[in-house]
Amino acid sequence: MRVNSIPLVRKPMRIHLLNLSLFALLAGPAAAQFTFDPGVNYAVGDRPGGVAALDIDNDGDLDLAATADNPDRVVLFLNNGSGVFANAGSFATGAGTGAEELAAGDLDGDGDADLAVVLQNSNRLRVWLNQGGSFTAGAMAVIGLESRGLDIGDHDDDGDLDLTVANRDSNTANVLTNNGSATFSVTTLTAGDEPRAAAFSDIDSDGDLDVAVTNHDARTVSVFRNTGGSFALLTTLSSGPNVRPEGITGADLNMDGLGDFAVASNDPSVVQIYLSQGASFTGPNNYATGGIGSGDVAAADFDCDGDLDLATSNKDSNNLSVMANNGAGAFGTPAIVATGTVPEVIIAAQLDGQNGPDLVTANQLGNNMTVVMNQSCSGGGVVLTVQGSCPGPMGFVASGATPGGRVIYLRAFGTGSAVIPAGNPCAGTVLGLDNSAAVAASVTAGPGGNALVNVNVPAAACGRIFVQVLDVATCRTSNVAGI
Numbered sequence: 001m002r003v004n005s006i007p008l009v010r011k012p013m014r015i016h017l018l019n020l021s022l023f024a025l026l027a028g029p030a031a032a033q034f035t036f037d038p039g040v041n042y043a044v045g046d047r048p049g050g051v052a053a054l055d056i057d058n059d060g061d062l063d064l065a066a067t068a069d070n071p072d073r074v075v076l077f078l079n080n081g082s083g084v085f086a087n088a089g090s091f092a093t094g095a096g097t098g099a100e101e102l103a104a105g106d107l108d109g110d111g112d113a114d115l116a117v118v119l120q121n122s123n124r125l126r127v128w129l130n131q132g133g134s135f136t137a138g139a140m141a142v143i144g145l146e147s148r149g150l151d152i153g154d155h156d157d158d159g160d161l162d163l164t165v166a167n168r169d170s171n172t173a174n175v176l177t178n179n180g181s182a183t184f185s186v187t188t189l190t191a192g193d194e195p196r197a198a199a200f201s202d203i204d205s206d207g208d209l210d211v212a213v214t215n216h217d218a219r220t221v222s223v224f225r226n227t228g229g230s231f232a233l234l235t236t237l238s239s240g241p242n243v244r245p246e247g248i249t250g251a252d253l254n255m256d257g258l259g260d261f262a263v264a265s266n267d268p269s270v271v272q273i274y275l276s277q278g279a280s281f282t283g284p285n286n287y288a289t290g291g292i293g294s295g296d297v298a299a300a301d302f303d304c305d306g307d308l309d310l311a312t313s314n315k316d317s318n319n320l321s322v323m324a325n326n327g328a329g330a331f332g333t334p335a336i337v338a339t340g341t342v343p344e345v346i347i348a349a350q351l352d353g354q355n356g357p358d359l360v361t362a363n364q365l366g367n368n369m370t371v372v373m374n375q376s377c378s379g380g381g382v383v384l385t386v387q388g389s390c391p392g393p394m395g396f397v398a399s400g401a402t403p404g405g406r407v408i409y410l411r412a413f414g415t416g417s418a419v420i421p422a423g424n425p426c427a428g429t430v431l432g433l434d435n436s437a438a439v440a441a442s443v444t445a446g447p448g449g450n451a452l453v454n455v456n457v458p459a460a461a462c463g464r465i466f467v468q469v470l471d472v473a474t475c476r477t478s479n480v481a482g483i
Contacts, residue, residue, distance in 0.1 A: 053349035144170035149197020192218035201250025201259030247296035254329030257463030340366030
């Protein structure tokens with residue numbers, strides 16, 4: 001998973017762990033608390049099959065890349081900093097290769113974001129390396145037939161990014177392990193009938209990422225446990241007799257430190273929630289998306305309340321759905337936003353540096369992508385938004401701070417009402433953290449009042465750390481976000 005950035009000073013944050021007890025989150029029913037602008041469509045080309053957010057030109061904001069057919073290529077779009085995009089050209093993937101889904105991340109460890117592209121017609125995955133805003137073809141790996149549902153994450157906790165993908169016509173999935181320089185060794189996992197997507201998640205909080213694969217025709221989800229880089233089938237989860245699973249994302253949905261799975265399913269269109277118990281799962285708990293033909297799902301904190309909400313693409317109703325998390329992994333009534341025709345893929349990324357993560361869909365028959373800007377976290381205060389999911393690379397974005405002012409990131413092991421003591425900046429300010437609060441990082445906000453701290457969060461921190469931001473110039477505090 002790519003941790004994205006906005007114009008600001010970047011600084012790493014270290015998380016130090018003590019012996020902790022889990023913080024029990026008491027939550028009521030979730031309700032949709034979202035405000036989204038109408039979607040804006042950008043022409044891509046024939047049948048776009050994937051979209052990814054990355055900082056192409058290293059200017060601090062997130063740009064977009066999308067695949068297209070006839071000819072097979074990746075189309076690049078540069079962000080003006082406020083979530084408005086301009087076509088910046090394309091690069092070819094090869095005649096007849098069938099460029100489909102893609103993922104963005106620093107695959108070669110040189111500090112900028114590269115692209116991994118599924119070449120569906122040639123049964124290959126190829127890397128394109130970012131060379132200062134232009135892309136050169138890198139290594140290629142052989143994968144299964146009719147591959148789709150690509151995910152990215154550091155499955156072996158060695159500091160570089162790996163990949164996993166489902167192979168629809170092979171009834172398999174692949175795990176592609178990065179050697180650190182964007183070349184991969186490929187492991188094949190036997191899945192069920194017609195797999196549609198694969199996702200990473202640390203289901204047992206052991207520090208490495210496990211894999212789940214949706215099996216559309218089998219109506220199951222195969223879960224593979226990762227033990228030191230070796231994957232073995234742990235369990236096969238039933239979706240029920242009337243549901244066909246498609247897209248999947250891994251995230252800690254109930255803040256207990258264990259990675260869960262959310263599955264976009266259709267016939268009927270629901271999100272199915274499987275909550276990890278470490279070696280088993282509860283669920284599925286089904287939540288209607290309000291759309292038709294739900295096919296992909298993304299997790300992000302769209303309302304800035306500290307837990308991960310869900311968004312689905314609904315390809316038969318030409319819209320997307322956003323559902324609020326109550327903090328315990330239960331989801332409320334969906335908010336619906338129109339998209340282009342047949343939205344196949346959905347991603348979440350903070351495109352304008354404020355007001356919460358935004359959404360993008362690749363619309364297969366619309367020949368375009370839809371950008372939907374989120375206004376759910378606006379309100380004039382300092383807003384803390386968490387990007388990514390635990391464990392793994394995460395970004396902690398503060399928006400609405402004093403431009404050029406000092407921004408302090410505080411971390412604690414619980415929420416509460418600690419008071420900043422005398423002799424410190426903003427002494428007397430009441431925090432939303434408990435008395436274990438301590439400074440984790442201090443950065444300078446950019447000219448737009450934005451700040452970012454990036455951290456590769458270990459599994460031991462998941463569900464155990466809470467973060468809040470202090471704007472020193474005004475002594476305003478942000479919302480509290482849990483990791």
